[in-house]
Amino acid sequence: MNDDAYRHQIELRPQPHVAHESPTHVMTSLAGAITLGFEKGKFARPETVLRGLNILMTYQENCVANCSYCGMSRERRVPREDATFIRVKWPIVAVDDLIERSVQVPHQMRRLCVGMLANHQSFDHSLQIIRQFHERTPLLISGLITASLIKKRDDLQKIRDAGADRVDIAIDAATPALFEKHRGRPVKGPHRWEHFWWVTEEATKVFEPGTVGIHLVAGLGETEQELLEACQKAQDMNVVTHLFSFNPEPSTLLGDYPQPSMGHYRRCQLGRYLVNELGVSVHQFRFNAQGQVIDFGVDLDVLARIIESGQPFMTSGCPDEQGETACNRPYGNGRPSEKIRNFAFQPGPQDIQDIRAQLWTDWAGEDIYQEVGHELER
Numbered sequence: 082m083n084d085d086a087y088r089h090q091i092e093l094r095p096q097p098h099v100a101h102e103s104p105t106h107v108m109t110s111l112a113g114a115i116t117l118g119f120e121k122g123k124f125a126r127p128e129t130v131l132r133g134l135n136i137l138m139t140y141q142e143n144c145v146a147n148c149s150y151c152g153m154s155r156e157r158r159v160p161r162e163d164a165t166f167i168r169v170k171w172p173i174v175a176v177d178d179l180i181e182r183s184v185q186v187p188h189q190m191r192r193l194c195v196g197m198l199a200n201h202q203s204f205d206h207s208l209q210i211i212r213q214f215h216e217r218t219p220l221l222i223s224g225l226i227t228a229s230l231i232k233k234r235d236d237l238q239k240i241r242d243a244g245a246d247r248v249d250i251a252i253d254a255a256t257p258a259l260f261e262k263h264r265g266r267p268v269k270g271p272h273r274w275e276h277f278w279w280v281t282e283e284a285t286k287v288f289e290p291g292t293v294g295i296h297l298v299a300g301l302g303e304t305e306q307e308l309l310e311a312c313q314k315a316q317d318m319n320v321v322t323h324l325f326s327f328n329p330e331p332s333t334l335l336g337d338y339p340q341p342s343m344g345h346y347r348r349c350q351l352g353r354y355l356v357n358e359l360g361v362s363v364h365q366f367r368f369n370a371q372g373q374v375i376d377f378g379v380d381l382d383v384l385a386r387i388i389e390s391g392q393p394f395m396t397s398g399c400p401d402e403q404g405e406t407a408c409n410r411p412y413g414n415g416r417p418s419e420k421i422r423n424f425a426f427q428p429g430p431q432d433i434q435d436i437r438a439q440l441w442t443d444w445a446g447e448d449i450y451q452e453v454g455h456e457l458e459r
């Protein structure tokens with residue numbers, strides 16, 4: 082889609098008439114709302130246990146940015162209460178109720194994630210909310226930063242001092258050109274690639290080593306090589322990548338854009354895991370002319386065992402005190418009825434079989450990798 086096409090599709094969203102806004106109210110993930118009893122429902126897979134509570138600021142004018150793929154974007158044409166984020170509902174709840182329930186209702190959540198929007202009040206409000214949870218609950222806290230709101234290192238220190246032990250910067254797009262196209266000037270957005278990476282680097286100077294992450298979204302038009310090189314760029318800064326799969330939100334600029342193929346996503350997951358968790362360099366990988374991975378740079382029998390473990394395909398998210406993923410986001414990439422992209426639990430034997438089949442679809446590589454999958458199936 083070219084830039085003009087974007088401009089012609091932009092319409093202002095209707096302004097709702099409700100006063101439930103941050104800092105007294107936040108949007109909470111559907112999984113969190115179910116776990117704490119705000120919403121009825123159960124997880125499609127019974128082995129799912131929510132380990133992290135994800136919340137987002139909420140404002141009548143929504144986000145002032147206009148990212149092409151985002152359910153919170155300024156010009157999305159649905160009222161705020163009907164809006165979805167990553168294609169599931171995010172109920173608006175009072176912060177006091179959320180804090181009370183998170184200490185009274187039995188659950189296994191270990192981490193809270195406080196997500197900002199690009200709204201001038203959002204930085205101060207997120208500090209207030211981080212402070213309240215830090216003082217009143219035992220949850221570890223991540224700040225999910227909108228980098229455009231961060232002007233100086235002191236801003237990051239304020240997030241740390243309020244009680245967050247980790248931060249993530251939602252860079253989302255893997256290359257400067259894709260970032261600009263989806264988040265920058267063509268969509269009349271305030272975000273700038275260089276600034277987001279500058280904030281990421283500053284965060285590594287403020288937070289403990291290994292406690293800064295970025296978000297990347299696979300499926301915004303990047304190749305596997307581009308996405309994995311962005312993971313490597315972060316890893317070289319001692320910054321981990323938390324990976325998401327693009328999922329089209331109705332009424333956004335990318336509402337009709339397809340999800341990335343399962344093959345693309347599975348190879349990105351496997352590559353990210355090798356780079357972030359096992360110290361393999363992307364420079365050891367080989368790619369074909371389409372930028373698809375044709376060699377992950379490790380022995381095939383080792384690779385087969387890594388795939389068999391299921392670990393690369395589990396949600397990559399901020400950890401608990403033991404280093405296990407706490408932010409496991411059961412609905413993080415879509416609805417329960419859809420094929421699971423990020424597993425919120427240890428994949429079972431049938432899941433692994435499905436993953437092996439998905440890994441080499443839509444792929445122009447060498448047969449040798451397909452043989453790895455087939456050998457394991459025998």
Ligand code: SF4
Pocket residue numbers: 133135192193194195223224225248249296323397398399408
């Ligand atoms: S990985 Fe999860 S907890 Fe960490 S910043 Fe991202 S959404 Fe928040």
